[in-house]
Each structure stands twice: as C-alpha cells, then as structure tokens.
Amino acid sequence: MSKDTLRIISPNGHLGFAPTKEESFYLGAATRPDYYCCDSGSDDIGPVPLGMDKCASHPDWQYHDLELMLLKAREQNVPMIIGSAGDTGTNSRVDLYVDMIRQIAKKHSLKKFKLAYFYSEVDKEYLRAKMLNGEKIEGLNSRTELTMEELNATTRIVAVAGVHPFVKALEMGADVIIGGRTSDACVFASAAIYEGFPENIAYYAGKVLECASFCCEPYGAKESVIGTLTREDVKVTAMAPFQRCTIASVAGHAMYERTNPYYEYVAGGCLDMSECQYEQYDERTCRITNPKFIPMDGRIKVKLEGSGYVGKRFLGMAGIRDPYTIKNIDKVLDWARSQVAERLPNEKYELSYRIFGKNGVMGDLEPVKETKSHELLIVVEGVADSEKIAEEVTLIGTRQIFYARLPEVKGTAGTAAFILDEVTRISDAYTWTMDHTVEVDDPLELFPVSMITIGE
C-alpha cells in the first residue's frame, strides 16, 4: 500500500505573487507527480496586508496559478495542497481561494471532489486569557515575552501551522487543501508524512521545495521543480530546460531567508541540516542524504504573527537638482519639519523622509556618507490618527521642500521639482507587533479543518 517513492511538484515559491511559468509546470506535470503542492504566503511583504486583511498578489495571477494546478491534479486524481492562502493566510484569504477553486471547477465542469480548508487566525481574547492565566507568549529572535500593551496594539494575528491540519485533512480524504498561514516547508512535508515517509526526509524535502526554482541555477524564479523522496534520500530536479539543481544551488538554498543555515524550526520540532550530504545525481538533479529531525519534547510551540495599526498614511515626492540644495539637504528637511510643527503644534503625527541618492535604501546601514549624486528624490511619508491630519502633515512636509530658505540658493522660484504637486493616500501604516510562539496541547486547536464537496 505505502509508496516506496513519492514525487512532489512545486510550481512557484509564492503562488500568485508573480504568475507561475507554464512551460516548466507542464513539463513537470507530464511526469505525473504524486502531489501538487505550493506555498502562497510570506511575511516578507510587510505588516500591511495582514493588518488590512488584503492580498499583496494580483487576483488574476492567483487564479491562474490555482487553475494550472487544479486542472492537472484533478486530471490525475492526486492531491493538491496550498498553504498560506492569499499571502497572509487570514480567514478571508482562505475563503477567497476556496471560492476561486469553486469558480475554476465550475468553469471546467470538474467532477465532484473533496476540498478541505482550515483557518489560522487567532483571537486576541484567546491569547489574553492565556496570559491572564500566567502562560508566557515567548518572543522569537530578539523579541521579549509578549506584553498586554503589545497584544492591545495588535490588529490581526495568524498562527503558523505545521503539518498537523494538512495530515488531518488528508486522513479525512481531501483531494484539495486550502490552508491558512503555514510554515512553508510543511505544505510539502505534510504529504510525505501522511504517506508514511520519515520526518527527516519529509521536512528536508519541504525545505528544499518551498521556494520552487530558487534552489536552481541559473537564477530564475517561478519555474517548477520536482522532489523525489525515498526513505533514504531526497532528489530535487529542475523542470525548466535552462535550469539545473546543483550541489551549490541546493546547499546554498538551505541558508536562504534564515538566520542560521543548519536549523529550520517548525511546529513540533527542528530540521537539522548540519550533516546533510549533497551529490550531483544527474545533470539537473541534486541528491541529498542525512538530514536529521529533532522532535521537541512537551507541548507544541506554534508561531504567531501579529500586525498592529499605526495610522492613516500619505506619500509625497520631491526631486532636487540644485547642487547647493543637495549639499544642504538636511537643512532643507529641517526647515520643512519645522513648518509642519509650526502649523500643527497640538497634533500627534509622524513624518519620515527617505533621501534617495543619499541613503534612501539603506538608511542607518549606509556606509557611503558623502552624497555624490547630481539629483535626489525625497520620499515623504506622513502618518496620523486622522486622514485629514495625515494629509496635511505630508502636504506641508512635501511642499515646504519647495519653499526651503537657504541663504545662497540661486533658484528663487522653487527649490524642488514635483512629479505631481499633490500627496497620495496610501495603505494605512501598520507594524509587526508579534513574532512570538504560543504553547498548545493539540496543534489542531488553532487550525480547525472543514470539508466541503465541489464539482458536478
């Protein structure tokens, strides 16, 4: 009954964020993989989408990628698994993907299939009750234990699922799974664990497949890769004709986006890659052996991501070309700040200037202290509780760059160039308020699984 080998296709490192490349996907699908798995989320996109409960990706691209996968998976009658629906994995994003699956099934008159989905949003009151009960919500990385102030300042929270809700859904007979927020690797590992493969192989396969062609060379995103698992090894193969999985590209991928290249923590344990062996299996395939998985004792720690509302936000832009003004740009911005303060002495607001051409990209990390550029772009951000004040802060803060008072400036008709003499309302400002873990007895308590039937 149980398989000796398991083949999983990963078409895209972040489904919908940019469309999946079709040629390599179809080449992969033609080999009839056992599972179609894809991660669709990230905290890289900043705290705004989670806070505002919206996508960072375009809906047409999400639909496109889901359609590619669903049609092939249903044609073969094999499972399709999606984690972190709609970039953030909030409940509304799960509903959005379930609805897209329904639309695609209808469009193509697909035969009946079972769709499981799970939510991963966490109620603030659930955490408050735990904290009042003396339970610690531990901080990750350099963060300290969660405080009530931080909890109160949080707008929306998602828990990051491990393999548990996916395995449960597969046990319930799901053909398609749409998951809330998930550890990327677990989207793939769950299939292997359900199929009875050892945890070390399952989690390593997940780790290497989660970003699709990011583990290949030459660089080229959104191309498919296939992982082939046995009980002893993982082989990962590039599907795009121009790409290869090499020892260097696969070993190098292990360190991507993480502090330490040897360890990957998931709900329930830690993948240890420190003794992995890599070999070139064939021209486009790298073989990996000897990953370790260390299960954690005690209650399971589940990661939480929280985003908190800061204020309404506007954006302005001003260009500077006069070399004398460029040299005195800090004085110019001090002037503009002073004019905002003079106009709004009793308001609470924040005003930020990023000076592109000086240190706009790197800010405090920029080692080049001397500005050599012949022109600058000043990006102005203003934030306040009300839209009206945020707009006024940003408008004064931008326009007063134009009226800067410098004693020796030659251009007395205006000290800034505007693309548009206006400021723009942009997404509200949010900040990451939580990067913590909560302990649970049963990981499924945070990820209730539901099942529906779709199709004709």
Add this chain to the structure above:
Amino acid sequence: MKTVKLVDLAKTIRSKNAGTDRITFDIIFRDPANYEMVKKSGILNRTFIANLYGIPESRIADFVEFDPGYAIKFTINRLRPSGSFGEGDVFGCQQYPPLLDIEIPVE
C-alpha cells in the same frame, strides 16, 4: 599585498529578510578554493561587518561559516520590524552592496 574584491571571488552576494526583525546576508562561492581563501583570510568577521555597516556588534545576531554551501553568512537585527513606517527596503534585499568592494588579500 595583492588584493581582490569580494565581488570578483563570490558567485552570489545577497541580502534578504529573515523573519520580520532581521536581515540576513549570504556570500556564496562557486568552488571550495575561493571559499577557503576568503575564510582563511580572516577578513570577514563580526567586528569587520559591524564597522562596515557602522553598527554595534550587538546588532549582529549570527555569523556562520557554512562549509557545505561554500558560504559565509551573517544576520543583522533591524532597528524596527520590516515594513514599519519610514521603511526603505521592505524585503531587505538591497542591503548587501557594501560587501562587494571588500578587499581580500590573495597570495
């Protein structure tokens, strides 16, 4: 002593978010020879990186020589989480360029 810039020795030099509060930097070599040469030069270490970026060493969360990947990797704590108000690089992916010109002594 003759030196070569890191950009001419490494295959990949990149930076990227590692979670919401950190930026991680990877310097990856194509072959063990260049990797070993850079590693043995001892130029790259926590103190050097702190000086290069003008930050206290306490902001360097990790510094690892990753033999299986022929890579040197370090991680910096952000002052504010990614995407906070006033952000300049929400993905953290344009913070590596100061590494390109590091001079590595060669035999």
